Amino acid sequence: MSGSDKRPTASSSASKSGSSNKKSKPFVLQFDNNRLLPELYGEHGKNLARIEQTLDVSLSNRGNHVSISGAEEDCTRAAQVLGTLYHHLERGAEVTGGDVDGALRLSLGSEPSTRDGSFADDKTAKNGKGNGKAAPAPLTGKAALRTQKREVLPRSPAQATYIDALLNSELVVGCGPAGTGKTYLAVAAAAAMLVEGKVDRIILSRPAVEAGENLGFLPGDMRDKVDPYLRPLYDALYDMLPGPQVIRSLESGEIEIAPLAFMRGRTLANSFVILDESQNATPMQMKMFLTRMGENSRMVITGDPSQVDLPFGAKSGLKDALEILPKIKGCEIIHFSEDDVVRHDMVTRIVKAYNKRDGKLPPMQRHPKKNLKKAIDEKPNEPGDDAE
Numbered sequence: 001m002s003g004s005d006k007r008p009t010a011s012s013s014a015s016k017s018g019s020s021n022k023k024s025k026p027f028v029l030q031f032d033n034n035r036l037l038p039e040l041y042g043e044h045g046k047n048l049a050r051i052e053q054t055l056d057v058s059l060s061n062r063g064n065h066v067s068i069s070g071a072e073e074d075c076t077r078a079a080q081v082l083g084t085l086y087h088h089l090e091r092g093a094e095v096t097g098g099d100v101d102g103a104l105r106l107s108l109g110s111e112p113s114t115r116d117g118s119f120a121d122d123k124t125a126k127n128g129k130g131n132g133k134a135a136p137a138p139l140t141g142k143a144a145l146r147t148q149k150r151e152v153l154p155r156s157p158a159q160a161t162y163i164d165a166l167l168n169s170e171l172v173v174g175c176g177p178a179g180t181g182k183t184y185l186a187v188a189a190a191a192a193m194l195v196e197g198k199v200d201r202i203i204l205s206r207p208a209v210e211a212g213e214n215l216g217f218l219p220g221d222m223r224d225k226v227d228p229y230l231r232p233l234y235d236a237l238y239d240m241l242p243g244p245q246v247i248r249s250l251e252s253g254e255i256e257i258a259p260l261a262f263m264r265g266r267t268l269a270n271s272f273v274i275l276d277e278s279q280n281a282t283p284m285q286m287k288m289f290l291t292r293m294g295e296n297s298r299m300v301i302t303g304d305p306s307q308v309d310l311p312f313g314a315k316s317g318l319k320d321a322l323e324i325l326p327k328i329k330g331c332e333i334i335h336f337s338e339d340d341v342v343r344h345d346m347v348t349r350i351v352k353a354y355n356k357r358d359g360k361l362p363p364m365q366r367h368p369k370k371n372l373k374k375a376i377d378e379k380p381n382e383p384g385d386d387a388e
Contacts, residue, residue, distance in 0.1 A: 026067045026068065026069045027067070027068040027069075027075045027076075027079060028065055028066070028067050028068070029065065029066045029068070029079060029082060029083075030064060030065050031064045031065075031066075031086060032064070033089075033090070034063070034064050036086065036089040036090065037061075037064060039089060039094065039095050040082070040085055040086055040089060040095065041061060042095075042100070045061070046097075047085070047095070047097075047100050048061065048066075050097075050100050050101070050104070051078050051081055051082070051100070051104065054104045054108075055070070055074045055077050055078050055081075055104070055107070056070060056071070056074055057069060057070035057071075057074045057075055057078045058070060059078065066082060077107040077108070078107075080103075080107050081100075081103040081104055081107050084103045084106070084153075085099060085100065085103055088151075088153065091151055093150065093151050098155065098342060099153070099155070101155065101342070102153070102154065102155025102156065102159075102342060103155075105155060105156045105157075105339075105342075106154065106155070106156065106157060106160065109156065109157035144163070145163060145166075145167075145185070145188040145189055145191075145192045146192055147188060147191045147192050147195060147240040147241065148191075148195055148240070148241055148242060148245070149239065149240055149241060149242065150239070150240065152184075152185065152188040152240075155181070155342045156180075156339070156340040156342065158176075158180070158334060158335070158336050158337070158340045159180070159181055159185065159340065159342070161334055162174055162181075162182075162185055162334045162336075163185060163189070165332040165334055166185065166186065166189035166298075166300065167189065169298075169330065169331070169332040170293070170297070170298055170299065170330055170331075171290075171293070171298075171299045171300075171301075171325075171328075171330060171331040171332070172186075172298075172299070172300045172301070172331075172332050172333075172334065173300075173301045173302075173318075173321065173322070173325060173331065173332070173333045173334065174186065174300065174301070174302045174303075174334045174336065175279075175302070175303050175304065175305060175318060175322065175333070175334075175335060175336065176304065176334075176335055176336025176337060176340060177304055177306065177336065177337070177338055177340075177341060177351045178304055178307070178341070178347065178351070179341040179342060179347040179351070180336035180340040180341055180342065181336075181340075181342055182302040182303075182336065183232055183233065183236060183274075183276050183302050184236045184239075186274050186276075186300040186302055187204075187233060187236035187237055187239075187240060187274065188236070188239075188240055189272070189298075189300070190202045190272040190274060190298075190300075191237065191240035191241050192240075193272055193298070194254070194255075194272065195241075199270055199271055199272045199296070199297070199298065200254070200270040200271065201253065201254050201255065201256060201270070201271050201272075202237075202249075202254070202255045202256070202271070202272050202273075202274070203256045203258050203268060203271050203272070203273045203274070204230055204233045204255070204256070204257055204258065204274050204276070205257075205258045205259065205260045205263060205273065205274065205275050205276070205289070206229050206230055206233070206259075206260065206275065206276045206277050207229075207260050207261075207277060207278070207280040207281045207285065208229050208259055208260070208261065227257075229277075230257055230276075232276065233274065233276060234246075237255065260275065260281060260285055260289060261285075263288065263289060263292055264288055266292055267292065267294040268292045268293060268294050268297055269294030269295045269296060269297055270294070270295065270296045270297065271294070271297045271298075272297070272298045272300075273292070273293070273297060273298065273299045273300070274299075274300045274302070275289055275299070275300070275301045275302070276302050276303075277302070277303055277304075278301045278302060278303035278317060278318045278321075279303035279304055279305055279307060279308045279309075279316045279317075279318040279319070280303075280308065280309050280310055280316070281316070281317035281318065282310070282314060282315070282316075282317050283315055283316075283317045283320040283321075284317075285317055286301075286317030286318070286320060286321050287317075289301075290321070301318070301321065303318040305318055305319055305322075338351045338352050338355055
């Protein structure tokens, strides 16, 4: 992509950004490390094209300079996105399509900032007249989790709030649809605190409830039996820590697999405890889990209230907890929405399609299990029902 190339911008992107301000003079950014620029721009300039299409700006690059043209507010957002990605590269991380989309999502979810702070060793950006202008600060701020293998940055405003809660609160509840990073970020926070010595161990727990299928009896010891249910937690652990360290920690008990049903009577001190898929816990199990917290411990509860696999008539422990925990001081509850899905664009579209369909259903069909139980409870006794 040369400095003279002018790619067309999407006609619909102006409405996306919601910007109606006037055009500004070209805003020129200068980056110091030329070796990082191929990855910043993306193959054939695909990252720059993505920013153009989303923010309704025009980007052109010549060497280590990027010129941004468009409405002033959109230019500021584009500068913030490029600055955030450049910071990411400076720390030794790679920039993927998901990172670009995450930075864009963050820029659209917050007011554009022109506060002091830069992304190129405190250099200033220059506008078309050559007047110095402070470069916008990176979007992620202090909301980052650093583990031995990677630095995890938020990809949506809700994720940034969630990371802040994980780092500062003793009890955090993250609830929302699949693909919003609830479990992944919780494991990242646990791994970061374990490496920093803030906790002595990580305890992973999950209700052993199949998603609509009966898998029968599983062979092996307790860990072998619960491994299939905890595979998402393992995957996240191996993403954060070196494989040999994860294996050693599992063998030594530094990382412990604790089925929810076997946690009664324990006091979990100096631990980072994660309860995943909490929507499949019963209210009694949820109360039992919450009362296991000991000194210097952190607890994180994650779940999706729309994917309950409990037997007919059973109330979800997550739903029960969401009625009680907001009244408790020190507990932070973070609600994710379909707009926070970061797994894949297709997942976002699937979640939105289901929510749109469910919103049009009659009330009796939205919660068939609950309404069927209500109908049975209210059904009048037929003659002879009590004869037996």
